[in-house]
Amino acid sequence: MMDKESFRKEAHKLVDWMADYLEGVEKYPVRSQVKPGEIYHQIPESAPEHPIPFEQTFKDFENILMPGITHWQHPMFMAYFNANTSYPSILGEMLTAALGAQCMIWDTSPAAAELEQKVCDWMRDLLRLPKELTGVIQDTASTATLCALITAREKYSDYAINQEGFGSMPKFRIYCSEHAHSSIEKAVKIAGFGQENLVKIKCDENFSMNAPALKEAVKKDIEEGLQPLVVVAALGTTSTLALDPLEEIGQICQQYRIWLHVDAAYAGTSAILPEYHWIHKGMDYADSYVTNPHKWMFTNFDCSLYFVKDQESLIRTFEILPEYLKTKNTDRVNNYRDWGIQLGRRFRALKLWMVLNTYGAEGIRLLYRKHIEITEVFAEKIRSHKSFRIMAPVFLNLVCFRYQPDGINDEEADALNARIMDSINNSGRAFLSHTRLNGKYVIRTCFGQSQVDWLHMDRLYKELMKTISLITTEN
Numbered sequence: 001m002m003d004k005e006s007f008r009k010e011a012h013k014l015v016d017w018m019a020d021y022l023e024g025v026e027k028y029p030v031r032s033q034v035k036p037g038e039i040y041h042q043i044p045e046s047a048p049e050h051p052i053p054f055e056q057t058f059k060d061f062e063n064i065l066m067p068g069i070t071h072w073q074h075p076m077f078m079a080y081f082n083a084n085t086s087y088p089s090i091l092g093e094m095l096t097a098a099l100g101a102q103c104m105i106w107d108t109s110p111a112a113a114e115l116e117q118k119v120c121d122w123m124r125d126l127l128r129l130p131k132e133l134t135g136v137i138q139d140t141a142s143t144a145t146l147c148a149l150i151t152a153r154e155k156y157s158d159y160a161i162n163q164e165g166f167g168s169m170p171k172f173r174i175y176c177s178e179h180a181h182s183s184i185e186k187a188v189k190i191a192g193f194g195q196e197n198l199v200k201i202k203c204d205e206n207f208s209m210n211a212p213a214l215k216e217a218v219k220k221d222i223e224e225g226l227q228p229l230v231v232v233a234a235l236g237t238t239s240t241l242a243l244d245p246l247e248e249i250g251q252i253c254q255q256y257r258i259w260l261h262v263d264a265a266y267a268g269t270s271a272i273l274p275e276y277h278w279i280h281k282g283m284d285y286a287d288s289y290v291t292n293p294h295k296w297m298f299t300n301f302d303c304s305l306y307f308v309k310d311q312e313s314l315i316r317t318f319e320i321l322p323e324y325l326k327t328k329n330t331d332r333v334n335n336y337r338d339w340g341i342q343l344g345r346r347f348r349a350l351k352l353w354m355v356l357n358t359y360g361a362e363g364i365r366l367l368y369r370k371h372i373e374i375t376e377v378f379a380e381k382i383r384s385h386k387s388f389r390i391m392a393p394v395f396l397n398l399v400c401f402r403y404q405p406d407g408i409n410d411e412e413a414d415a416l417n418a419r420i421m422d423s424i425n426n427s428g429r430a431f432l433s434h435t436r437l438n439g440k441y442v443i444r445t446c447f448g449q450s451q452v453d454w455l456h457m458d459r460l461y462k463e464l465m466k467t468i469s470l471i472t473t474e475n
């Protein structure tokens with residue numbers, strides 16, 4: 001067990017360790033180099049019967065666990081989308097852990113409820129979202145999308161499905177683009193709609209949803225006696241950061257009385273930049289919206305902002321009031337357990353508040369603009385090389401590209417690009433990920449890590465050249 005003196009001593013050491021780790025993160029291979037099972041087999045078969053000194057546990061953390069960590073805070077982490085942290089966010093998480101508050105209702109920590117309300121308002125205004133939206137912090141965008149689907153279901157049925165089950169309800173249809181995130185499919189399954197009722201709408205050449213095709217699909221479903229319920233529009237798809245045409249989609253939703261949920265998980269926070277406010281054009285049509293400060297916006301995972309137009313319908317869908325949770329203040333305060341799935345909730349607003357205070361909106365804008373400039377210069381290097389192809393419009397800080405020299409066919413290029421990417425990832429010097437666009441294997445690189453700088457972009461370009469030259473001379 002640990003007494004208060006040992007806690008103080010170890011905590012100080014840990015803070016030093018954390019500062020050293022972040023400062024020296026570039027000495028680690030970006031992607032963990034361990035094999036499956038390598039960590040598991042180093043951990044004892046059963047839990048310890050007797051206390052182990054913390055120093056020993058920490059040694060095991062360093063020796064056994066650290067080799068199995070992929071370093072998301074490494075500036076050469078360019079895979080997927082970033083999950084950034086930052087000094088103020090870490091400090092916020094530390095305080096959250098120390099307070100250990102369960103923020104399920106206002107009474108269980110009024111400051112947590114009221115700060116959550118305030119930072120959601122701040123973010124809504126910073127991102128130029130419509131004033132009528134009300135926000136709540138969820139763990140992830142996946143949860144927020146699930147909440148949207150369930151709320152739409154309840155509103156449509158006048159809350160009867162919550163009460164009686166689906167019974168004789170019509171067959172509901174949900175729509176998203178063929179490039180929408182897998183969390184939508186998952187939410188459709190969990191919410192009880194059935195995966196076959198998720199209609200994936202074709203995209204145009206820029207990987208954005210084709211709005212006329214959406215309208216056709218809705219009309220056809222209505223003719224067949226099915227009930228269009230929700231359209232999920234993506235502002236920033238996972239593969240390419242494509243934007244679905246929000247205004248056109250919004251008009252269709254308005255015409256057919258369909259709930260419009262906007263998934264802006266990654267790209268949404270870019271609207272903190274005045275030059276990207278336009279991405280939210282059409283948001284007046286939206287019933288709900290999600291964006292994740294826990295991706296690009298320097299806030300530790302998890303912190304996902306979910307905004308709704310009709311707060312009442314969200315609460316009516318999720319509220320539950322057993323006797324032991326009744327309080328005197330119910331009508332005057334936000335009891336966030338009624339705003340989503342979880343009862344117990346972490347004090348997530350604290351780290352977001354610390355990030356916003358410490359950076360200021362201007363500090364965030366400065367870094368965002370740097371990441372975007374780095375991306376544009378990298379894209380230009382790729383564009384100007386005769387054997388590289390840019391495979392999707394470059395937006396914000398993501399470049400989708402492929403190496404395809406003359407004389408090799410598409411299949412050979414697929415294999416070659418997979419080999420280039422694997423070789424770079426295996427080297428530990430950078431970490432990239434891939435997608436498929438129009439059937440072709442495409443490398444994705446995202447310049448969004450909190451510490452990424454010009455030298456890292458140069459390093460990636462050189463790494464690509466070196467890897468390609470090694471692979472092509474081997475053949």
Ligand SMILES: Cc1ncc(COP(=O)(O)O)c(C=O)c1O
Binds near residue numbers: 263266292
């Ligand atoms: C567009 C989009 N939506 C949703 C998600 C899921 O986010 P979360 O992990 O917060 O559920 C992602 C994850 O990358 C995403 O890119």
